[in-house]
Amino acid sequence: MQAETREVAIRVRDLVVGFDSRRVLDGLSLDVKRGEILGFVGASGGGKSVLMRTIIGLIPKRAGTIEVLGVDLGRASLKQRRAIERRWGILFQQGALFSSLTVRQNVQFPMREYLDVSDRLLDDVAMAKLEMVGLKPEVGDRYPSELSGGMIKRVALARALALDPDIVFLDEPTSGLDPIGAGEFDDLIRTLQRTLGLTVFMVTHDLDSLYTVCDRIAALADGKVIAAGPIETMLASEHPWLKAYFHGKRARAVMG
Amino acid sequence: MSGSRSRSADDTLRLRPSPAARLHPEFLVNGEPLLTSTIEGDRLRLAAGGPWTADHAARLERLIAKVRVPKKRVSRVEIDAAGIERLDTFGAWLLERIVRDNAQAQREAQVVRLNERYRDLFDEVQQANREPPPRRREAGAIRSGIEGIGRTMVMVGHDLVQIVLMFGAVMVALLRVLVRPATFRLTSVVHHLDRVGWRAVPIIILITFLIGAVIAQQGIFHFRRFGADVYVVDMVGILVLREVGVLIVAIMVAGRSGSAYTAELGSMKMREETDALRTMGFDPVEVLILPRIIALIIGLPILTFLGSMSALYGGGLVSWLYGGLNPDIFIARLRDAISLDHFVVGMIKAPFMALIIGVVSCVEGMQVKGSAESLGAQTTAAVVKAIFLVIVLDAFFAIFFASIGM
Numbered sequence: 001m002q003a004e005t006r007e008v009a010i011r012v013r014d015l016v017v018g019f020d021s022r023r024v025l026d027g028l029s030l031d032v033k034r035g036e037i038l039g040f041v042g043a044s045g046g047g048k049s050v051l052m053r054t055i056i057g058l059i060p061k062r063a064g065t066i067e068v069l070g071v072d073l074g075r076a077s078l079k080q081r082r083a084i085e086r087r088w089g090i091l092f093q094q095g096a097l098f099s100s101l102t103v104r105q106n107v108q109f110p111m112r113e114y115l116d117v118s119d120r121l122l123d124d125v126a127m128a129k130l131e132m133v134g135l136k137p138e139v140g141d142r143y144p145s146e147l148s149g150g151m152i153k154r155v156a157l158a159r160a161l162a163l164d165p166d167i168v169f170l171d172e173p174t175s176g177l178d179p180i181g182a183g184e185f186d187d188l189i190r191t192l193q194r195t196l197g198l199t200v201f202m203v204t205h206d207l208d209s210l211y212t213v214c215d216r217i218a219a220l221a222d223g224k225v226i227a228a229g230p231i232e233t234m235l236a237s238e239h240p241w242l243k244a245y246f247h248g249k250r251a252r253a254v255m256g
Numbered sequence: 257m258s259g260s261r262s263r264s265a266d267d268t269l270r271l272r273p274s275p276a277a278r279l280h281p282e283f284l285v286n287g288e289p290l291l292t293s294t295i296e297g298d299r300l301r302l303a304a305g306g307p308w309t310a311d312h313a314a315r316l317e318r319l320i321a322k323v324r325v326p327k328k329r330v331s332r333v334e335i336d337a338a339g340i341e342r343l344d345t346f347g348a349w350l351l352e353r354i355v356r357d358n359a360q361a362q363r364e365a366q367v368v369r370l371n372e373r374y375r376d377l378f379d380e381v382q383q384a385n386r387e388p389p390p391r392r393r394e395a396g397a398i399r400s401g402i403e404g405i406g407r408t409m410v411m412v413g414h415d416l417v418q419i420v421l422m423f424g425a426v427m428v429a430l431l432r433v434l435v436r437p438a439t440f441r442l443t444s445v446v447h448h449l450d451r452v453g454w455r456a457v458p459i460i461i462l463i464t465f466l467i468g469a470v471i472a473q474q475g476i477f478h479f480r481r482f483g484a485d486v487y488v489v490d491m492v493g494i495l496v497l498r499e500v501g502v503l504i505v506a507i508m509v510a511g512r513s514g515s516a517y518t519a520e521l522g523s524m525k526m527r528e529e530t531d532a533l534r535t536m537g538f539d540p541v542e543v544l545i546l547p548r549i550i551a552l553i554i555g556l557p558i559l560t561f562l563g564s565m566s567a568l569y570g571g572g573l574v575s576w577l578y579g580g581l582n583p584d585i586f587i588a589r590l591r592d593a594i595s596l597d598h599f600v601v602g603m604i605k606a607p608f609m610a611l612i613i614g615v616v617s618c619v620e621g622m623q624v625k626g627s628a629e630s631l632g633a634q635t636t637a638a639v640v641k642a643i644f645l646v647i648v649l650d651a652f653f654a655i656f657f658a659s660i661g662m
Contacts, residue, residue, distance in 0.1 A: 099627030116314040117346075125349050128384035132345075137387055145626020164310050164344035195376040196344070 007034045008067075009167055009199040010055060015064035017047070017054050024050045026223030028064070032167075037193055037200040039210045041245065042220030048203045049093070051220070052169055055201075056090060057081075069166060086114055088167040089160030093175065095152040097144040103130070103155050104140035110162045129158040134188060150181040154188075161192065170202040174209055182206060186213045207251055210234075219245070288312070289347075290339065291319040299332045300325055302354070305339025308347025316350050325358070333358045338369035348374070348381040415619075415641070422541075422619045423611075426549055429542040444547035445554075452513040453555030459512075460505055460559050461566040467504055468496055468567030469574045476579040485579055489586055490593040492571035497598040501564035503650060506609040509556055510642035514617035517548055518638035521621025522631045530622070540622075549614035556610035557603055564602060597662050605653050609646050616642045 010032040017025040024047040032038045042048045053059045055066055057073065066073045068084050076084065097106050107126040111117070127137055133154040144152060153173060160168055173189065174182035186206075190213050193200055204210065210217055211231060218228040221241045227234060234246050245251065289312045290305035302323065308316060325333070335354060340347070351367055358365035370378055433440045475488035521544060524530050530540045568590070575581040620638035624631050 100629035111310070115310055115346075118317055121313060121317055121346070121350070124353065124385060125346055128345065128349055128381055131384040132380055137385075143627060145630075161345075164346065191380075195380050197373070 008032065009034045009069060010201065011065075011067040012051075012055065013065045013067075015051070015054065015066065016062040017050055017059060018062055023223055025054070028220070028224050030218055030225050030228065032199060032201055033216075034166075034199050035193075035197060036215040037189070037202060037213055039214035039217045040201065040203045040220065041205065041210065041217060043241070044205075046220055047223060048220055049171055052171055052201065052203055056088065056169060057085075086163060087165050088169065089163065089165040090169045091153070091156045091160045091171060091173055093171040095144070095156040097152060097156055097159070099144050102141050102143055103135075103147070106144070106155060107158045107162050110159065114163060126158075126162075129161055130155070132192065133158045133161075134184070149176050150178075150185070153177065153185065157188070157192075161196070164196060165198070167199045167201065170200060170204075172203055172205060174204065174206045179208075182208065183212075189213055207246075287341075289316050289319065291316070291323065293323050295326065295330065298329055299334060300330045301334050301336060303336045303339060304351070305341070307342040308340050308350065309342050309344045310346040313346040313350070316347065320350060320354060323354075325361075325363070331363055333363050333365040335365070335367045336369055337367050337371070337374075340371065340374070343371070343374040343377065345377065345381060348378050349384070351378065352381050352384075418619045418623070419615055422545075422615050422622075425541045426546060426615065426618075429539060429546045432542065433546065439542070441543065441547045444543075445550050448548050448551035449555055451516075452509065452551055453558060456509065456512060456555070456559060457562060460508055460563050463508060464496075464501060464504055464563035464567040465570035467500060468492060468570030471495060471500070471567075472571035472574040473578055476575065476581075480579075485581065486585070486589060488571075488575060488579065489581070489589040492568065492575075493590050493594040494598055496564055496567040496571065497594060497602045499602070499650070499654075501567055502560045502602045502605050502609065503646070504567075505560045505563040506556065506606070506613065506646045507643050509552070509559065509610070510613045510617075510646060511639055513552065514613045514642045515635050515639050517614070517617040518621040518624075518635045519631065521545070521618060522624030522634055525622060525624050526626060526631065545614075545618045548618065549611065552610040552614040553607045556613075557606040560603060560606040564599075601653075601657050601662055605650065608649060608653075612645045612649055613642045616645060 008031050010030070012028060012030040015025050015028040016023060028051065030051075040048055040051070050059060054061050055068070055073075061074075069087060071080050071084055073081065073084065097103075098109065101109065104123070104126050107129055108122050111122055111125065127140060130137070130140060135151065135154055135158070139147070139151065139155075144155070147155065153176075157170075157173070160170075170189070174185050177185060186209050189200060189202070192198060193213075202209070202214065204214075214231070216228060216230055217234050218225050219234065219237075219239075219242055220226070221239070226239050227237050227242060234242055237243070237246075287306050289308055290303070292303040292305070294301045294303070306312070333354070335351060337343075337351065343351075355365040355367060367378065472488055472492050475491045476485055479485050479488055479491075521530070524544070530544070533540050533543055572583060572586045572590075575586050576583055617638040620634040620641070624634045
């Protein structure tokens with residue numbers, strides 16, 4: 001019951017997003033509470049990434065409201081929008097690191113743009129962030145093309161956390177990682193969420209992540225959130241898609 | 257007013273709001289960060305307060321820089337963090353930095369009374385940056401200048417080797433195709449011929465038309481002074497057929513199609529498409545590069561022919577409209593002035609230039625590394641090198657044809 005009263009970080013109401021004549025999201029409503037890790041699941045091509053990209057403003061919406069940290073993004077002035085953008089960090093599925101900058105410059109990029117601090121502090125904090133996501137200092141001078149998939153995800157996470165945001169959006173953070181790497185990444189997200197007090201919005205397919213790190217799960221089908229709640233709610237749901245998802249062969253393997 | 261007040265209260269330093277705070281007033285809700293220093297015996301007590309966050313980092317840095325530690329008397333530094341309202345990685349690192357800087361100066365330093373909810377974060381930051389970052393050696397200006405020249409020379413040699421290797425690989429692929437004609441990729445060649453040949457026709461005709469017109473206009477303008485107007489036909493004919501037609505077309509094609517080849521192959525290489533081909537048992541040279549080069553070798557002579565005709569047409573039109581030279585006279589004069597040799601000299605060069613453009617752009621494409629920047633750099637290099645080599649080749653042909661008397 002404590003969770004019910006907690007402040008809402010992201011509030012989406014009756015959101016409609018479509019491409020041409022196709023409606024991908026059709027009257028979707030969702031709350032993400034402050035300080036929680038929300039796992040967002042749904043079929044491939046069902047609009048999970050579309051929702052994330054709509055919230056962060058990369059895709060225009062047709063109707064509905066999106067409120068982030070109490071600001072209605074549809075009505076926010078440019079200044080308010082900038083202030084909100086400054087308070088979220090995004091981990092894109094492929095990392096989206098700037099390929100012409102080194103790892104350290106990638107992490108420093110948002111700091112350099114938003115903060116007016118000395119180079120020494122920039123260097124120190126960037127290296128500290130890299131260390132927090134589990135990378136060695138010498139990685140700092142490498143270019144993204146010289147990194148492995150897991151390292152790219154870590155650097156991208158460090159960049160998403162560069163300005164100590166309040167909200168972090170993760171688009172399939174563990175996809176493309178081996179189970180050990182994915183498990184470590186889950187732990188990392190948990191630890192960082194706890195130490196930095198983050199709100200995490202995580203689009204994922206990884207059943208392990210859903211079981212181990214997510215406080216709540218929201219499931220998307222037919223353009224709407226069909227269920228939201230802790231894993232027990234998902235398991236108890238009678239919706240055919242959720243049943244197939246959480247009681248399928250792979251799900252049983254995870255549950256043991 | 258406010259300035260004098262801030263100076264007075266012991267060592268409290270108040271500075272103007274940070275740019276971020278001015279831009280986003282909501283960051284000011286928690287007030288401004290503070291750092292107060294008091295000395296108690298051999299102990300320096302620093303009281304930190306307010307928000308210690310990224311938005312205030314610049315001000316915090318200045319506050320910390322202004323803390324003076326009397327060298328002789330103070331042996332212990334205590335940072336009282338009870339007043340800190342908000343803390344993030346920046347603030348935590350700055351606290352840790354005070355601790356480390358003092359520890360380096362042989363003073364005992366510690367952070368006390370930090371809010372429990374920031375304990376994890378501070379512990380995490382305390383672990384960071386323990387290893388000194390790897391330092392790169394920085395060479396002097398002269399040394400790095402010489403080093404740069406050396407590297408460039410090595411690169412030039414490397415480029416030449418790569419071009420020769422690619423030329424060899426293309427020849428091997430060609431021989432393989434000749435032995436087994438079934439493997440020849442006709443569809444691909446036709447597709448590329450459409451792109452580099454057919455679609456280039458309008459722009460090539462327009463540009464060569466204008467060049468021909470300009471040559472004729474300049475010729476008439478200057479020749480008229482000594483009544484040699486009619487020789488403009490000789491000049492336009494010989495210049496266009498021997499040199500200008502093929503050069504302009506080759507340069508246009510290098511910029512238009514050579515760059516496209518490099519970008520296409522480069523992005524295929526970036527996305528491991530060439531590796532995929534190789535693992536499926538295909539040779540990228542045979543599948544991707546040979547059809548492109550063959551398309552260029554077929555396309556460029558055709559474009560050269562069209563371009564030369566268009567330039568002659570432009571020259572003739574200007575001679576008529578600007579120089580008053582009747583088209584009948586122009587054609588009769590042209591027939592006298594030029595022989596088949598001039599035409600042949602121009603046309604012979606075209607396929608060789610196509611080969612150079614194709615090989616250079618494919619070499620550059622295959623050298624693209626993972627980054628977007630490298631794709632851009634290689635595409636630029638491909639165009640510059642292709643145009644340079646086209647002109648060098650043209651010079652060699654000039655010497656060659658002169659010595660065989662064509």
